[in-house]
Amino acid sequence: MADDLAKPEELLENSGYKRPATGWMDTPIDIRPGMYCYASNPKSVEYVGLPNPRQWNPLEDDWKLPENWQEIVHKGIKERLEKFRSFKIFMDVCVRCGACADKCHFFIGTGDPKNMPVLRAELLRSVYRNDFTTAGKIFKSLAGARPLTLDVLKEWWYYFFQCTECRRCSVFCPYGIDTAEITIIGRELLNLLGLNIDWIATPVANCYRTGNHLGIQPHAFKDMLEFFVEDIEDITGINVEPSYNKKGADILFITPSGDVFADPGTYTCMGYMILFKYLKDKYGFDITWSTYASEGGNFGFFTSHETMKRLNSKMYAEAKRLGVKWILGGECGHMWRVINQYMETMNGPADFLEEPVSPITGTKFENAKSTKMVHIAEFVADLIKHDKLELDPSRNDNQIVTFHDSCNPARGMGMLEEPRYVIKNVCNNFYEMPANTIRENTFCCGSGAGLNAGENMELRMCGGMPRANAVKYVHEKHGVNMLACVCAIDRAVFPALMEYWVPEVDVTGMSELVANALIMPGEKDRDTDLRGEPLPGKEDE
Amino acid sequence: MVIDTYPPDTSRFIKGQKDPFANPVGNTTFEGLQTLFDALFDDMNREAIVSSLDPIIRIRAIQDFTPSKAISFIFSLKKIIREIANKEFPDDQVADELFLMDSKIDNLGMIGFDIYMECREKLYEIKSNEFRNRTYSAFERAGLLKQDCC
Incomplete structure (x- = not known):
């Protein structure tokens, strides 16, 4: 048998x-x-x-x-x-x-x-x-x-x-x-x-020496922001001159240097500047930029715990030096994982800072109780919720937007709703990608953790394919032409990824969309968005 | 046969996972092959062939395949069609049609070669332009770069 x-x-x-x-x-x-x-x-x-x-x-x-x-x-x-x-x-x-x-x-x-x-x-x-x-x-x-x-x-x-x-x-x-x-x-x-790898080691050395990954010195950092001031004045008629290294300011603003030096992040940076000017004029908002802690990103995170700690400490040392109450953080990915998961045990507690409270709405940011650092999406979502921003979302009507959850804010700090809430309030056309590719299931850009070099382009195109595949789907189904994100590495690498897989789709940060929609007190009749592209209905002018 | 060009552990996943977003390689490949067959038995419209082949080859052009391996699946169509034809028409009744089909598939191979090269060239273009587009242009826009004059 x-x-x-x-x-x-x-x-x-x-x-x-x-x-x-x-x-x-x-x-x-x-x-x-x-x-x-x-x-x-x-x-x-x-x-x-x-x-x-x-x-x-x-x-x-x-x-x-x-x-x-x-x-x-x-x-x-x-x-x-x-x-x-x-x-x-x-x-x-x-x-x-x-x-x-x-x-x-x-x-x-x-x-x-x-x-x-x-x-x-x-x-x-x-x-x-x-x-x-x-x-x-x-x-x-x-x-x-x-x-x-x-x-x-x-x-x-x-x-x-x-x-x-x-x-x-x-x-x-x-x-x-x-x-x-x-x-x-x-x-x-x-x-x-x-x-x-050099794409990590050199940014780490640069950041340690000059405060940011590209090794841009304080005067050049200021030059770039001043250039944005001129550009914004051309577009809106408003001078948004920021404050630098101001001792005793209420809040210190830190963002990845990619926003200051790399397209299309530069438009996100212009977005921050417009928002801060609006809040200053309307509500006396007092925020300062540091030309020394000029990097939110932390490639030390991709090197060793000790290196991460050394780079992270600069942000808090600068906050202490300037005597601010708390820190507002820009649109970055891994910066937020470092802050949320490691900062407290590495360099905390930051007890020389105050528990963050919005000076405009009075909201206590309890999620930031320990780190004293608030995410710009949470901050702006709170402003919109309290009706503190005058917005014209139709200025973004040329954009049919989808949102990519950047891995670290989504999975590393659980921030899923705030950026969506903001984008839906500043854009009329928004479509989600399929459920198993967003929120906590989000597919990575394929170039994070220091892999956003140029020589590994095949790897980046392979790694980003599942994300691009979902973008392609909403592009074909809903005509999506703009991929929004809240991470500087995303903004730096998605243009290449899109060019290979879905060339019809462009890339933006959340704050760029906010600034396009924000009606500033005393602004001129705007003809273009921050990229100099005609606003809807102004194409013939 | 296309999927079998991947390692066994991978091909099992590509064949088994039906969700198009969890398995973009499998989904793109199956969809592309389906429309490719339609074009093959229809009028061999170049546009239709390119839109079927491009998504498959675009993936294979960046994966770990030599150029020949990346497009070799096209020629395996000959074997597949022969196997079916031999079963259905055992007495060589369709020899002429098979000959015609072979030359159609050769044509597909040449179009596939064009697509492969286009993808690789696009990749090199992206590689060489990325740095310029990203950082250099931001500095240039800001007037922070001095142009050499001659």
């Missing part, structure tokens, strides 16, 4: 299941141009005192590692297992159920199984098992363990820099494993050997 039963091989053959030609541990990596970012400039690594600064090239066999590199990594893992309970739990608790596997935009876009979050984590977990668990030490590969070889290290580098730490996978994990934190630790370990 046993002879009548199908053999395992036959069952397997008929099941439709096809085994990979090689197991994942035995599938070597092929570092492909277009999928990785250039190695860090040693000068930048040296500037912030990170280990092993030297010229190296990921395509060469010799990565110029320190002789005892395995020992450094082993000690690095041990230290972090002791320091971060979350890391220890995430190493132990995964049952490899696969719920996360197909949720990653990089897996969906590249089709590379090593971009399944579970497998990306296994790259590190396998070494953890080998070095730190009894089962791994005894049963080796049978227990999913493997020693840290040079090939394994290269695999780490390749795939931990193919993760944008967006945390979409963690939404689906029944154990709540935050794969982003595994990537964060993975990158920290790589940094111990000087294996960073």
